[in-house]
Amino acid sequence: MCPAGSSRWCPTPEQVMILEEMYRSGVKTPNATQIQQITSHLSFYGKIEGKNVFYWFQNHKARERQKLRRKLTKQLQLQQQQLFHHFFDSLPSPPFQHLSYYNSPPPFPQVGVHDAAAAAKQGMNYTWKLDVSERMDVDKSMMKIYGGDLLMMVDLSSPSLSSPCFFTTTTTTTTGPPPLKTLELFPVTASNLKEECNKNNNG
């Protein structure tokens, strides 16, 4: 129940039921007209005004999204952990021990990432060998488009997707009988991408 002199709207169960039913049946972002109609309708069941309806849909939509996102993020984290393990278990040679540190998922603090970034900026090269022939399935038309750059990528970002992404790229030791290619690690942030994109498009 709602306190008598409450400072905020306390929807009645009927109002909530109707709002939820409307949401379920497709009303996600009612416009002003719809809000007025809904408000009028719901006022039968208790005190209510337009902004309450407006806020209700905003919040409900946002929190539904949030719920979904959390679920996906959890899945993603799990898959990342599994993939990392799988990935590093499959790696052939020792030089990766120190790298696995940076790639460690959540349990490890951000510090490692920053260290890696700093190290990379200082020119330190964390390189390793990886057979990329498996990734050569890019079709011909795309090869034309992409100019033949073939890359390997490892996500060092924290579970939060807004954190910087680290990409690894080949050092293009192209043509050669040895099927292994050396991959070089360097940090690439979203802003880097954006800048490059803008540069390419506008500059």
Add this chain to the structure above:
Amino acid sequence: MCPAGSSRWCPTPEQVMILEEMYRSGVKTPNATQIQQITSHLSFYGKIEGKNVFYWFQNHKARERQKLRRKLTKQLQLQQQQLFHHFFDSLPSPPFQHLSYYNSPPPFPQVGVHDAAAAAKQGMNYTWKLDVSERMDVDKSMMKIYGGDLLMMVDLSSPSLSSPCFFTTTTTTTTGPPPLKTLELFPVTASNLKEECNKNNNG
């Protein structure tokens, strides 16, 4: 889920999340190199190739624009509906003066108003009720949100009298010094709402 022998790419939720995050953080038109990086990155989460990434960004950008265009169109239509205000010049205007958009001349004439006007003249009781003083407690944030057109919003869509769901207005026959100008709402169905919503959001 993607059919086993599907002829087209079915992005995993993780892939979609990452793509959307990249888009949101500024990558709108990745170049070949970026596409390759992204493709490699996303290949950790499922089968994917460069052209999928390429097409995804193309489509996403286009559809975002489309969405926005629709939103603007909808807004325009709403503003046009406000031509209805001209029918109510006799309404108590003072309280509304501070609503910036109220007195601004609507951009253009349109069909709906004439239809409604005709309907009204034919005696169809599309009357509506609006408690003026009730609406005055709309605060600044709502003004921003509604752009000032919280008032006098009228949906000109034809009412479906067979609908089980009727919206009613508050019959605020309050004992205020200023006799409230009240406008009656016509019934609106939930399906109408849904349709309009879908039309606005998806159609």
Add this chain to the structure above:
DNA sequence: GCAAATTAATGATTTATTCAAG
């Protein structure tokens, strides 16, 4: 059982993005 204390939900505000028009 029953309040005080704590936690979870959720209403209400503020802040950041987004696009395109000017």
Add this chain to the structure above:
DNA sequence: CTTGAATAAATCATTAATTTGC
């Protein structure tokens, strides 16, 4: 490049649920 308009994300604030100790 700046601005307008819309709204999604993040945040604040209050109410409801619940836990806890008596």
